Amino acid sequence: MDLATFFIQCLNALQYGLLLFLVASGLTLIFGIMGVINLAHGSFYMIGAYMAYALAPIVNSTFGGGFFATLAVGLALSVIFGYLLEWVFYSYLYEREHLQQVLMTYGLILVFEECRSLLVGDDVHGVAVPPLLSGAIALSDVQQYPVYRLFISGVCLLLALGMYLVFTRTRLGMTIRAGSTNREMVQSLGIDISFLYRVVFAAGVAIAVLAGMIASPVSSVYPGMGQSVLIICFVVVVIGGIGSIRGALLAALLIGFVDTFGKVLLPAAAGVLVYVLMALILLWKPDGLFKAG
Amino acid sequence: MNVDKSKLMFAVLCFSALALYPLVAGKFGIDLVTKIMILAIFALSLELLVGGTGLVCFGHAAFFGIGAYIAVKLSPEADAASLFWLLPASVLAAALYALAVGALSLRTKGVYFIMVTLAFAQMAYYVVHDTPLGGGTDGIYLNVKPSVAGLIDLDNPITLYLATLAVLVLVFAFLGVLLRSRFGRALAGIRVNEQRMRATGFSTYPYKLAAFTVSGAIAGLAGFLFAVKDGFVNPELLSWHQSGAVLIMIILGGIGHLRGALIGAFAYTLLQEFFKSEAIFGAFSKHWHLGLGLTIIVSVALLPKGLVGLPALWRSRLVGRTSRRAEGGAEEAA
Numbered sequence: 001m002d003l004a005t006f007f008i009q010c011l012n013a014l015q016y017g018l019l020l021f022l023v024a025s026g027l028t029l030i031f032g033i034m035g036v037i038n039l040a041h042g043s044f045y046m047i048g049a050y051m052a053y054a055l056a057p058i059v060n061s062t063f064g065g066g067f068f069a070t071l072a073v074g075l076a077l078s079v080i081f082g083y084l085l086e087w088v089f090y091s092y093l094y095e096r097e098h099l100q101q102v103l104m105t106y107g108l109i110l111v112f113e114e115c116r117s118l119l120v121g122d123d124v125h126g127v128a129v130p131p132l133l134s135g136a137i138a139l140s141d142v143q144q145y146p147v148y149r150l151f152i153s154g155v156c157l158l159l160a161l162g163m164y165l166v167f168t169r170t171r172l173g174m175t176i177r178a179g180s181t182n183r184e185m186v187q188s189l190g191i192d193i194s195f196l197y198r199v200v201f202a203a204g205v206a207i208a209v210l211a212g213m214i215a216s217p218v219s220s221v222y223p224g225m226g227q228s229v230l231i232i233c234f235v236v237v238v239i240g241g242i243g244s245i246r247g248a249l250l251a252a253l254l255i256g257f258v259d260t261f262g263k264v265l266l267p268a269a270a271g272v273l274v275y276v277l278m279a280l281i282l283l284w285k286p287d288g289l290f291k292a293g
Numbered sequence: 294m295n296v297d298k299s300k301l302m303f304a305v306l307c308f309s310a311l312a313l314y315p316l317v318a319g320k321f322g323i324d325l326v327t328k329i330m331i332l333a334i335f336a337l338s339l340e341l342l343v344g345g346t347g348l349v350c351f352g353h354a355a356f357f358g359i360g361a362y363i364a365v366k367l368s369p370e371a372d373a374a375s376l377f378w379l380l381p382a383s384v385l386a387a388a389l390y391a392l393a394v395g396a397l398s399l400r401t402k403g404v405y406f407i408m409v410t411l412a413f414a415q416m417a418y419y420v421v422h423d424t425p426l427g428g429g430t431d432g433i434y435l436n437v438k439p440s441v442a443g444l445i446d447l448d449n450p451i452t453l454y455l456a457t458l459a460v461l462v463l464v465f466a467f468l469g470v471l472l473r474s475r476f477g478r479a480l481a482g483i484r485v486n487e488q489r490m491r492a493t494g495f496s497t498y499p500y501k502l503a504a505f506t507v508s509g510a511i512a513g514l515a516g517f518l519f520a521v522k523d524g525f526v527n528p529e530l531l532s533w534h535q536s537g538a539v540l541i542m543i544i545l546g547g548i549g550h551l552r553g554a555l556i557g558a559f560a561y562t563l564l565q566e567f568f569k570s571e572a573i574f575g576a577f578s579k580h581w582h583l584g585l586g587l588t589i590i591v592s593v594a595l596l597p598k599g600l601v602g603l604p605a606l607w608r609s610r611l612v613g614r615t616s617r618r619a620e621g622g623a624e625e626a627a
Contacts, residue, residue: 031404037404089590092594096593096597098349098404099343099349099540099544099548100544100593100597102540102541102544103541103544103545103589103592103593104589104590104593104594106537106541106586106589107585107586107587107588107589107590107593108586108590109586110582110583110585110586110589111582111583111586111587111590113582114580114582114583114586115583117580117582118580118583231411231415231533234408234411235408235412238404238405238408242404242405268423268424269419269423271415271419271422271423272415272416272419272420272423275411275412275413275415275416275419276412276416278408278409278412279397279398279409279412279413279416282400282401282405282408282409282412283397283400283401283409286400286401286402286405287405288405
């Protein structure tokens with residue numbers, strides 16, 4: 001492997017890891033703060049990717065915008081969608097056992113997948129890279145790196161930074177953290193905790209949808225994409241330590257690198273590597289790398 | 294031993310109905326119920342862990358799949374293998390893998406345990422899926438079904454049906470006795486409060502490991518039957534969808550009761566067949582996931598204890614109504 005290839009693989013690993021982090025952060029937030037195991041989280045990613053495909057012509061004919069207008073419309077829709085979803089379904093799950101949550105969110109996966117099949121169909125689609133970002137940077141005489149992948153990494157980094165600031169530096173972040181520690185206490189201090197939860201859930205959904213939308217030009221849009229990303233995101237959440245955003249970031253990057261380099265160096269064992277990594281880490285640290293608390 | 298009479302009656306009634314079923318059923322029905330009974334054995338094995346010990350295993354399909362794959366791999370190309378060694382070999386292989394996985398993953402707890410068992414199942418999945426050992430995505434065919442020196446012909450659907458039913462009854466009875474034995478009580482203690490069990494002098498780890506291994510062995514038995522029934526194995530038997538489906542079955546049926554696993558396996562598979570049937574839904578049967586998903590959501594909302602809790606729920610409704618009426622009557626009289 002020469003230096004340019006190595007560099008490209010590093011960038012790919014970084015981009016994949018950061019994208020995983022986006023989806024996994026919502027999962028770990030919802031689990032850490034509300035205590036809900038949300039199997040349907042991968043479906044939000046899938047919905048995002050399909051929105052990027054299906055909304056583009058509609059947005060183009062009404063507003064005349066391109067990829068970024070679609071992104072904005074999709075994001076707005078997903079916030080509303082997440083808010084309603086929490087209100088109608090998830091708010092009933094807080095007091096239930098974890099296994100009941102698993103059952104209900106599994107039902108939601110089936111419903112989302114079929115609604116997708118009814119509305120958009122079961123075909124595999126591609127989404128065009130926006131012309132503004134369709135260039136490539138030459139790294140050597142023959143190798144080049146697409147700008148769009150850098151854009152994905154940049155967006156993910158910005159969001160990660162934003163999340164960090166909201167959580168540690170704002171009053172909203174403080175109440176959310178307090179609410180995850182002791183729900184009743186926060187409520188008795190006069191804070192509307194169910195509204196707070198609804199906002200956190202909507203944010204988690206919006207982030208997963210955004211991840212799906214910006215990933216769609218790179219990975220094609222296909223029916224099973226939500227479920228494959230769900231399992232790998234659970235791996236991220238568990239390696240990082242449930243509820244820990246910092247842990248999720250580290251674990252996502254770790255998995256990004258192991259997976260990307262595994263595919264290059266050990267193609268026969270590429271599928272297993274991630275799970276071997278998870279098993280080893282959990283045998284070494286049974287509560288994940290960073291235990292939230 | 295203390296056995297509730299009504300529960301015993303329920304089990305006896307169910308199994309007698311199943312034994313009489315081939316008299317009235319057609320070919321499709323027998324095939325379907327055989328499949329459901331195999332899944333019920335699989336679900337029972339998981340119920341020992343989830344309901345009996347409080348360990349949620351999300352990689353149970355690995356043991357199922359290993360049982361199935363060993364059955365096919367060890368069968369000779371063109372000859373019938375003897376059931377006498379093929380069956381123990383499949384079950385033993387699944388049990389050994391369960392012992393290894395359990396020994397490592399029981400170090401973790403809760404959601405971490407769920408994920409580690411998933412990780413080990415995924416490893417088994419990729420070994421079968423990506424190496425020449427497992428024949429890749431296409432799977433392998435079982436050319437000749439195993440037999441007992443020409444006495445039992447598992448090629449005959451009714452023989453296979455009755456054999457599966459016999460295994461189901463045996464597994465059900467075995468788990469029923471096991472959970473009521475001292476060992477089962479210790480498992481229940483671990484489920485409720487592991488710390489306290491340790492304080493009372495139980496070394497909990499060997500108990501959990503034994504439960505995990507037994508559970509894996511029974512799952513392997515179910516896998517063996519599945520391979521014999523279909524005459525075909527593919528990696529999907531080990532996929533996490535399969536682990537998820539069996540977990541959904543026992544949750545739907547109701548955790549903490551052996552009959553919950555039975556009811557869940559029947560309810561889940563029959564619902565699936567119902568929503569898939571073109572006779573009822575026409576072209577919409579293509580979208581059977583929608584109906585199944587909505588039914589699951591509704592059942593979570595209305596049945597927090599699963600289908601097993603249904604009679605109790607009705608009874609409490611009924612009692613609530615009559616007592617309210619009685620109160621109303623008393624007020625009027627006053």
